[in-house]
Amino acid sequence: MSVIRVGVVGAGSVAQRGILPHLSQPDLANRLALTAICDPAPGRAHxxxxxFSIPQQFTDYADFLIHADVDLISLATPIGMHYAQGKAAILAGKHVHFNKTMTTTSAQATELIDLAAARGVKIVASPGEMNRPHNQAIKQLIADGAIGELCWAVCGASFGRYHETEIYRQGNDPLSNVDPSWYYRKPGGGPMYDMTVYALHGLTGILGPAKRVTAMSGVRIPMREFRGQMVACDADDNTLVLIDFGNNVFALAYGTPAGAVSEDDSGSFFGTKGQIVGLNLNGTPIDYAGSTIADSHPEGRWSGNQWILPYVTGTHRDIAEQHVFVDIMQLIDWVNGGPPPIASAQHARHVIEIIEAGFAAATTGQTQTLTTTF
Ligand SMILES: NC(=O)c1ccc[n+]([C@@H]2O[C@H](COP(=O)([O-])OP(=O)(O)OC[C@H]3O[C@@H](n4cnc5c(N)ncnc54)[C@H](O)[C@@H]3O)[C@@H](O)[C@H]2O)c1
Structure with a gap:
């Protein structure tokens, strides 16, 4: 195994809270070296x-691509930048990890997948929701008929005021004054691309690729307050998508300003003989690989589910965003000759198409037939 040189682009919330603390742990020194950081915000990269004791720092992405000593890049920038930055990285011969939604359209995703194949580099898009043992267990339970004939499912997430209140956005120094406004603006803003993406990776990982989509969508909260300033929001923040999985199995996925049907982003599944709601089968907690360890987490099973992911041992148990760390480590191992990760770019593209088709259906009033699979 060679030591992979990793550069992180974007030193905002997820980088500071999760990516940089994980990747700078000494137990990874035989697998990776965190060599460069890039962020244009004044003083932030420095x-x-x-x-995090990173040898190289850059404020300009083009400069970073030319001069940084990196083999692999983790893009931790606003979602609307991922396509252009990912394309430039692939053209520079770098392997790329995308922090959640890889692009905002499936055509862009296809372009990146084809380009990466042509250039001989590997790309992975978080979130690898099917790395989670509970999602694998739910998939198996449904396949085994534990809830009879599956009829419908529901999943989703809501913004609340999560991004406005993250701790790295409340201070006055370069590391703690990170502006969240992009989360509310096109392209790439809104809860569908940022949060419902988890639910859709889980839903489609469990049920397989979907066939058709229809939706209603719009901006419910046109202005948000952040640290005393009003932020204009033009990205849809209130979206209800109906998804057809074939054989008249349907699902509802929501990305909304407020409210949740299930705990966390997990789906609920309803069949002729029972139901899986969150982590319970007919009201009884599901047993899955590592569920006892997950239960021992001080904050309970949902938080403990990140403890039982691969790679999450030792100090990594105390660092946030373990699932992001796992997706990066799977890419590193793939680059080093290991198996392709569960968080494939093809799966990410299918989820992106569901979101994009939902917006198109809401705009046109026409049900959209999906074209991608994974
Ligand atoms: N915040 C979370 O809880 C969280 C969790 C998991 C994944 N993510 C995902 O991670 C990504 C980043 O989210 P975040 O919350 O850290 O965002 P953020 O707004 O906190 O940070 C983004 C950073 O990117 C920098 N940036 C802007 N333009 C840039 C450029 N051209 N080159 C390099 N850097 C640039 C900004 O200065 C900022 O520091 C998003 O895709 C998000 O969906 C976020």
Whole structure:
């Protein structure tokens, strides 16, 4: 195994809370070296480089691509930048990890998948929801008929005020004054691309690729307040998507400003003989690989589910965003000759198409037939 040189682009919330602390742990020194950080916000790359002992720092992405000593890039930038930054990275011969939604359209995703194949580099898009043992167990239970004939499912997430209140956005120094406004603006803003993406990876990982989509969608909260300033929001924040999985099995996926049907982003599944709601089968907690360990987490089973992911041992148990760390490590191992990760770019593209088709259906009033699979 060779040591893979990793550069992180974007030193905002997820990078500071999860990616940089995980990747700078000494137990990974035989697998990777965190060599470069890039962020244009004044002083942020410099401060992050000092805090996490990163040798190279850049404020300009083009400069970073030319001069950074990296084999692999984790893009931790706003979602609307992922396509252009990912394309430039692939053209520069870098392997790429995308922090959640890889692109905002499936055509862009196809372009990146084809380009990566042509250039001989590997790409992975978080979230690898099917790495989670509970999702694998739910898939198996449904396949085994535990809830009879599956009829319908529901999943989704809501923004609440999560991004406005993240701790790295409340201070006055370069590492703690990160502006969340992009989360509410096109392209790439809104809960569907940022949060419902988890639910859709789980839903389609469990049920397989979907066939058709229809939706209603719009902006419910046109102005948000952040640290005393009003932020204009033009990205749809209130979206209800109906998904057809074939054989008259349907699902509802929501990305909304408020409210949740199930705990976490998990789906609920309803069949002729029973139901799986969150982590319970007919009201009884599901047993799955590692569920006892998950239960021992001080915050309970949902948080403990990240403890039982691969790679999450030792100090990594105390660092946030373990699932992101797993997706990066699976890419590193894939680059080193290991198996392709569960968080495939093809799966990510299918989820992107569901979101994109939902917006198209809401705009046109026409049900959209999906073209991608995984
Ligand atoms: N915040 C979370 O809880 C969280 C969790 C998991 C994944 N993610 C995903 O991670 C990504 C980043 O989210 P975040 O919350 O850290 O965003 P953020 O707004 O906190 O940080 C984004 C950073 O990107 C920087 N940036 C902007 N333009 C850039 C450019 N051209 N080159 C390099 N850097 C640039 C910004 O200065 C900022 O520091 C998103 O895709 C998000 O969906 C976020």
């Amino acid at each position: 401060a992050a480089a000092e805090k």
